[in-house]
Amino acid sequence: MHRFIYETMNKLLSIGQVAKLLGVSIDTLRRWDLAGRLRSIRSGPRGHRFYNQSDIDQYLKEIEIVALNWAKSINPITLNPDVYYQTRDVFQVRLEKLQSELSKIAPIEVVSLITAVAGEIGNNSFDHNLGSWPDIPGVFFSYSVRDRKVVLADRGQGILTTLKRVLPELVNFSEALKTAFSETISGRYPEARGNGLKFVRSIIVKNPFSLFFQTGDAQLSLKKDDVELNIQQAENIIKGCFAVISFEELL
Amino acid sequence: MKIELKKFGTILVSRPAGKEAWLAFQPVLKETQPVEKIIVDFAEVVVLTPSWADEFLTPLKNKFKNNVELINTDNPSVKATLSILAQPFKM
Numbered sequence: 001m002h003r004f005i006y007e008t009m010n011k012l013l014s015i016g017q018v019a020k021l022l023g024v025s026i027d028t029l030r031r032w033d034l035a036g037r038l039r040s041i042r043s044g045p046r047g048h049r050f051y052n053q054s055d056i057d058q059y060l061k062e063i064e065i066v067a068l069n070w071a072k073s074i075n076p077i078t079l080n081p082d083v084y085y086q087t088r089d090v091f092q093v094r095l096e097k098l099q100s101e102l103s104k105i106a107p108i109e110v111v112s113l114i115t116a117v118a119g120e121i122g123n124n125s126f127d128h129n130l131g132s133w134p135d136i137p138g139v140f141f142s143y144s145v146r147d148r149k150v151v152l153a154d155r156g157q158g159i160l161t162t163l164k165r166v167l168p169e170l171v172n173f174s175e176a177l178k179t180a181f182s183e184t185i186s187g188r189y190p191e192a193r194g195n196g197l198k199f200v201r202s203i204i205v206k207n208p209f210s211l212f213f214q215t216g217d218a219q220l221s222l223k224k225d226d227v228e229l230n231i232q233q234a235e236n237i238i239k240g241c242f243a244v245i246s247f248e249e250l251l
Numbered sequence: 252m253k254i255e256l257k258k259f260g261t262i263l264v265s266r267p268a269g270k271e272a273w274l275a276f277q278p279v280l281k282e283t284q285p286v287e288k289i290i291v292d293f294a295e296v297v298v299l300t301p302s303w304a305d306e307f308l309t310p311l312k313n314k315f316k317n318n319v320e321l322i323n324t325d326n327p328s329v330k331a332t333l334s335i336l337a338q339p340f341k342m
Contacts, residue, residue, distance in 0.1 A: 088267065092264070092265065095262065095264065096262055099262060099297060099298060108297075108326070108327065109327045111297065111298075112297055112298055112326055112327045113327050113328055113331065115264075115297070115298045115328070116264065116298050116300050116328035116331065116332070119264035119265070119298060119300050119302075120264065120300045120301070120302060123265045123266065123300070123302055124302075126265075195301050195335050195336075196300070196301060196302055198335060199300065199301045199331065199332065199335045202334070202335060203331055
């Protein structure tokens, strides 16, 4: 009886089980634990890490985890209508709602620039995948005004595929990501445009915002005053794009 | 002639919306002399991105060259967009 109550009220998961559930490595979970991002419970004589099932359930509901899992899964879950926008028109309506909600708590600089960055990243997904979505059309778009973050994701072709059409010499995701954020180049040949992500970079580095952006196995972390692009190898591959915009420091 | 951008909306972000604005405005622009001064007023625009601007401001500048003048460009996203467009504008 005692044991039954313990297990149902406070079920513990091993670090291996949690790694599988969240789709990250055990090393990542150790790092997250040390950084306070996802705390474990140390148990047993050797101090093994365990996690409360309820903490993991809560974590899986966080918007960037939902978006990331949707973007990288082979068989993704069906998203709720309040975070999934199949066409540009419905995305625009949600973007206007973000602008309106931010206006209640933030100065015009934040409202204007964060909405512009989210609008540019979201519209990029539609610009480059219209008529060519590999499986599910549209974008994941959600935000938490409380947590000061906006999350976007798509299951599109990704930046490497798009840019390779005009730059066949590009060989990996990392180079493609660097090119997209530093050169004016359009994957929509013959259109001579494509400064959307350069615009995003210019805003992030001049303001107290930060951006996490992943395409393929390359991930970029960008923040205020960054001069170089910090691009690293990701643990998982996302065929399309995944972005988290944070603006916590300004408010 | 004065173009009040707020009449196209206050959140001007996507390429199709910019292209549509440009096309919708053609009948008015056709009646405008190439030497006439074009004032683009950004008053009350809350959000602008290069995607929208590329479809409207860039062709406007190509057509009317140095006769295009921009006013009320204080909004942060308007400033950020104008600084990244390839075309220099008179303000």
